[in-house]
Amino acid sequence: MDHRHAAFPVGPLSATRSRRGISPETLIALLSLYGALVFNGPFWTATLRGRSWTDPGTLAFAAAMLVMLVSLHIVLLGVLAIGRASRPVLVMVVACTAVASHFMRQYQVYLDPGMLANVLNSDVPEALELFTSGALGSMILYCAVPIALISLVKIRQRLLWRAVTIRLVVLLAAITATVGSILLVFQDFSSLMRNQREIRYLITPANYIYSITKLSVGSAGKSPSSKFVVGADAQQRRPLVERKPKLLVLVVGETVRAENVSLNGYRRQTTPKLSKLDVLSFSDVTACGTSTEVSLPCMFSAIGRRDYDESRIRSSESLLHVLDRAKVNVLWKDNQSGCKGVCSGLTQVRTDAAAGGPLCSESRCYDEILLDDIDRLIEQNVGDRVIVLHMLGNHGPAYYKRYPSDFRRFTPTCDTQELRSCTEASIVNTYDNAVLYTDHFLAAVVEHLKKASNTYDTAMLYVSDHGESLGEKGLYLHGAPWMIAPSEQTQVPMILWLSPQLAKDTAIDLGCMAHQTSKPWAHDNLFHSVIGLFEIDTQAYEATLDITAACKPK
Structure with a gap:
């Protein structure tokens, strides 16, 4: 096999380049846009609560928030979706996001590290009680389109060096767009985050990806068998x-x-x-x-x-x-x-x-x-x-x-x-x-x-x-x-x-x-x-x- 050519980030390895299909970055952008519009209902509800659509500032703020959501998730998915594992990773993220979005909409919960720890440490019967037929139907409905897109679309393949270069450029552009969109409405955005900091835990899948990372880092190196002694003189x-x-x-x-x-x-x-x-x-x-x-x-x-x-x-x-x-x-x-x-x-x-x-x-x-x-x-x-x-x-x-x-x-x-x-x-x-x-x-x-x-x-x-x-x-x-x-x-x-x-x-x-x-x-x-x-x-x-x-x- 010629290792000068690689499927990056999605698709089987190939010895030839292919211009057919869409680029992996386009797929990631489409998924990010879909997620911003479909999976983030609780975020939009909380963010736009009390605002009037007759006010031009509301439209500008909503547009900036849309750019922020899409760009932020392009960065997250762009980092996660690399190499042969890209398709299964993207499918897993979409499925998990559909689950998270359903429960956030159904019960108005925030997926902060505490809530996620509570979920992950639930016993099996407790967890299964949440997965009713209605819940499963809702999750399938919301993730069917993006999973079909990931599974069926043909991904364009590139030389490895070119794929890496394009991915880095796209990530840099997405980071710039995320920061830029926030700066455009910074006064409104900073006020919102200062008064309702919990809203950040409504941005999905960023919320559970962050929470999982924090829980993993927090538990690393801990030894549950050795605890600090309390009341040694009791x-x-x-x-x-x-x-x-x-x-x-x-x-x-x-x-x-x-x-x-x-x-x-x-x-x-x-x-x-x-x-x-x-x-x-x-x-x-x-x-x-x-x-x-x-x-x-x-x-x-x-x-x-x-x-x-x-x-x-x-x-x-x-x-x-x-x-x-x-x-x-x-x-x-x-x-x-x-x-x-x-x-x-x-x-x-x-x-x-x-x-x-x-x-x-x-x-x-x-x-x-x-x-x-x-x-x-x-x-x-x-x-x-x-x-x-x-x-x-x-x-x-x-x-x-x-x-x-x-x-x-x-x-x-x-x-x-x-x-x-x-x-x-x-x-x-x-x-x-x-x-x-x-x-x-x-x-x-x-x-x-x-x-x-x-x-x-x-x-x-x-x-x-x-x-x-x-x-x-x-x-x-x-x-x-x-x-x-x-x-x-x-x-x-x-x-x-x-x-x-x-x-x-x-x-x-x-x-x-x-x-x-x-x-x-x-x-x-x-x-x-x-x-x-x-x-x-x-x-x-x-x-x-x-x-x-x-x-x-x-």
Whole structure:
């Protein structure tokens, strides 16, 4: 073969040049134009919101943004689509962009690194719930034309040196056009980016290509097995021989927002069983993040949102490691997508939908599966214990799959994952039914703890990882960038039940605690409150962040 001639960047190697067909740069430009017009609907909506088409400035701004989008993606595709792999690479980019565009339009989400991390770390059943027949049909419709173009068009071949030269010239021209188009409307553009920085995560495929790159670079060289030690000095203040052992069931909720919990004043009775128990419901609690991937490591860390540093959080030991060091037996039981590293090296149990039974179907189990052997687990070891139950909770969009039929109290319901095909009222009904099931679950946890009160001083603490949008402001699901996230996604329920004996033994004034429920709290308080509940001495503990500290003797 004559290596002086090469198919660059698309097509089989050939020993002769061919002037037939279109140039690879033309194909890239056509795909970039199609993407700018078809795949970037959310970007156009956000960018042109509030502008009048009767204003000549709007047309100029839109034209500049179109040039910017097309040129930017010519650069991206021009770098990615090189050599024999060009056709499959372009097909893959178009297919991924169709998927990204569909979910951005359907749920009004932003594909920033946090959202992409959440997507990539979802378990398979969770991910498959998003791919309905309607979603697949929409994706195929949007990517059929560009994929057909990539597959069927004949690509002109060039000598290697000529192909490289032309590609570099085109990339330079595209970079110049990108910068130039921004400079032409710089005042408008800079104001937009300054006030709505999140809009950049609506530019697709640039958004997910950037996010994937950032996640890859961020994870390079990290060793999950070696974590920074937290609370190396942790030890129990009183030995077991002087007191009863403590048992805390720490329930991590999923996607439950505070405003739909009737204990917090919601118009509907969604927590009838808990309302009959002596529970403390904290009505003003802010989550660490708007996704499980962010919130779970953050809420179990000593760092929290107040001093947020994702790298530091993920590379440090969690609350559970500090408890384990203080000789508190820790068990993580999961009905979701794992503990995101907060229970690494500790005992973990995952529910198994394949085992079948009345509580499991379609690769998922109702949350009561977490209580199947709870009494046996409690009786296994007599000593200080924490059992973490990680619920599936209200994980969307398939809210109707989160509760048994007996809990279908609020009707009509939205019995599909295609939320936009349902009325907002039916979505809320379905969501509230799932909250009702969580109420049933938590009340059952308390009953199990009451049975164990002869052996343990018992407590239950429930807190959701983040909230959920149910169509308000056109938003669905969760994962919005923190700076612009609505309260529906950031305000979460936190519910505490303390047995009278535990309250007495730890000198917690329950009357005082009732006055703490309306104060502003956050996920940041979890670490220090649990440490305080177990009366563990460590320099990592901050009393000002312990929700019980103000109700104990000074």
